[in-house]
Amino acid sequence: MTVLLALDQGTTSSRAIIFDTAGRPVAQTSRELPQIYPPAEDGDAGAARVEHDAMRIWNDTLACARQTLADAHASTADVAGIGITNQRETTVIWDRATGVPIANAIVWQDRRTAAWCRKTHTPEVEQLLQQRTGLLLDPYFSATKIAWLLDHVSGARRRAERGELAFGTIDCWLVWQLTGGRVHATDATNACRTALFNLHTQQWDDDLLALFDIPRALLPEVRDSAADFGVTRRELFGAEIPIRAVLGDQQAATVGQACFTPGMIKSTYGTGCFVVLNTGDEAVLSKHRLLTTVAWRLAGRPTYALEGSIFVAGAAVQWLRDALHLIHHAGATEVLARSVPDTQGVYLVPAFTGLGAPYWDPLARGAILGLTRDTGVAHIVRAALESVCYQTRDLLDTMAADARPATELRVDGGMVVNDWLVQHLADILRIPVERPQIVETTALGAAYFAGLQAGVFSGLDEIAKLWALQQRFTPQMPETRATTLVHGWRDAVQRVRTTGDATIRG
Numbered sequence: 001m002t003v004l005l006a007l008d009q010g011t012t013s014s015r016a017i018i019f020d021t022a023g024r025p026v027a028q029t030s031r032e033l034p035q036i037y038p039p040a041e042d043g044d045a046g047a048a049r050v051e052h053d054a055m056r057i058w059n060d061t062l063a064c065a066r067q068t069l070a071d072a073h074a075s076t077a078d079v080a081g082i083g084i085t086n087q088r089e090t091t092v093i094w095d096r097a098t099g100v101p102i103a104n105a106i107v108w109q110d111r112r113t114a115a116w117c118r119k120t121h122t123p124e125v126e127q128l129l130q131q132r133t134g135l136l137l138d139p140y141f142s143a144t145k146i147a148w149l150l151d152h153v154s155g156a157r158r159r160a161e162r163g164e165l166a167f168g169t170i171d172c173w174l175v176w177q178l179t180g181g182r183v184h185a186t187d188a189t190n191a192c193r194t195a196l197f198n199l200h201t202q203q204w205d206d207d208l209l210a211l212f213d214i215p216r217a218l219l220p221e222v223r224d225s226a227a228d229f230g231v232t233r234r235e236l237f238g239a240e241i242p243i244r245a246v247l248g249d250q251q252a253a254t255v256g257q258a259c260f261t262p263g264m265i266k267s268t269y270g271t272g273c274f275v276v277l278n279t280g281d282e283a284v285l286s287k288h289r290l291l292t293t294v295a296w297r298l299a300g301r302p303t304y305a306l307e308g309s310i311f312v313a314g315a316a317v318q319w320l321r322d323a324l325h326l327i328h329h330a331g332a333t334e335v336l337a338r339s340v341p342d343t344q345g346v347y348l349v350p351a352f353t354g355l356g357a358p359y360w361d362p363l364a365r366g367a368i369l370g371l372t373r374d375t376g377v378a379h380i381v382r383a384a385l386e387s388v389c390y391q392t393r394d395l396l397d398t399m400a401a402d403a404r405p406a407t408e409l410r411v412d413g414g415m416v417v418n419d420w421l422v423q424h425l426a427d428i429l430r431i432p433v434e435r436p437q438i439v440e441t442t443a444l445g446a447a448y449f450a451g452l453q454a455g456v457f458s459g460l461d462e463i464a465k466l467w468a469l470q471q472r473f474t475p476q477m478p479e480t481r482a483t484t485l486v487h488g489w490r491d492a493v494q495r496v497r498t499t500g501d502a503t504i505r506g
Helices: 054-071 114-120 123-133 142-152 156-161 170-178 206-212 249-256 314-322 332-338 377-402 419-429 441-454 460-464 479-496
Strands: 003-009 013-020 025-032 079-086 092-095 165-168 185-187 221-223 243-248 265-269 273-280 291-298 301-310 347-349 367-369 409-412 433-436 469-473
Touching: 003 054, 003 170, 003 441, 013 054, 013 441, 025 054, 054 170, 079 170, 079 249, 079 441, 092 142, 092 170, 114 142, 123 206, 142 156, 142 206, 156 165, 165 170, 170 185, 170 243, 185 243, 243 249, 243 441, 249 265, 249 273, 249 291, 249 301, 249 441, 265 377, 265 441, 273 291, 273 377, 301 377, 314 377, 332 377, 332 419, 347 377, 347 479, 367 479, 377 419, 377 479, 409 419, 419 433, 419 469, 419 479, 441 460
Parallel strands: 003 079, 079 243, 185 221, 265 409, 409 433
Antiparallel strands: 003 013, 013 025, 092 165, 265 273, 273 301, 291 301, 347 367, 433 469
């Protein structure tokens, strides 16, 4: 038996999934990851802080891997390779000698560096960042988080300059722990999300390191997405297992959806929502504040993509459950959404940690608009689900202006098991939406690339043949109704904005 082990470390959970060589899941284990919300301090009032316990991430990931191997009745000899996929931008700095983090990981959603970004922003800085990295000056990316840790943890900057500390995104942290510190490496899809990596040279950029005042000694080696990342410590699983792939979560989902041809597009609905358009060999620079990113890198050659990032998608459902207690479980949202014909004009703008693409407003805050005496729980829940569809429409309209209109969309992630949501998405986008048989495409993509590196698959064409459609949703709502709803959404968004307008056509 030959299997592939995917370690999928996300924002709200750590998971391990074993796939067979046909891409079918054999066994999986997950553990919920607690969120840490420290209070804001002077100077960043109103800027949400979000942290994770990096040691908890490591211990949970290891426990999930061990349990999944046991449940699959797989030996270490059966595993052709491990593929790692991860929440991107989340930043860990640790002691090279002990492997212990110097502080909690700062999560991608964290906005504590918003004031620094505003103070540093100039047209010249913005141009430098976009041309070199494809990104914007925003707290979302790792660079300002690294700088904050170096400046706020006692002695950290001096220790970093002496080479005593290591930085990594979550993939890099897991590789370090799995290999016992023998490998300090990341891949190009994660490196390109730090705001320190040059898309064109595929190297760490000295000008960007100077801009953020980050010592080069902190940084990991950057490898291909399918590559040798060492082997696990023998004592972890009883024998060594090769680590053969690393990809950021949205790039892994792009692989899992087999979006290998330029023009293909996918959208993943997890904690956030991330739309990725394959642009092939061309690193298209957006005129409308989308991100240019590495989709994957093989044999030293990057494939590029345009990406739109929405900070809150499934997190809005989690908020309805955990903070407002309007629902007991996420599955209840579909029943409630179907129980009312519409939201009665209610819009929920889930800007809990600011607005992502195409607005990039870190200080925008969430709001529920249009409430009346007749508004009930079902209307608010439906508005939360609809917000995901409207945000996706914003991104696709912007991508059409930058590159090309989408003709169909492949979707995945935990939210798309909700048929009502996917149908409403098709109605609002006005294009067919395709849901694959396996919606856990993030873990699947990591497994595919581990298999590619191990020789289980001959190339991307063989992987593409494994993709299978489960259901295709086509627009059913009259277009005039969809247009009215979208206009109402954009009016609601403008009411929570704190920065200049972002022009969206469509």
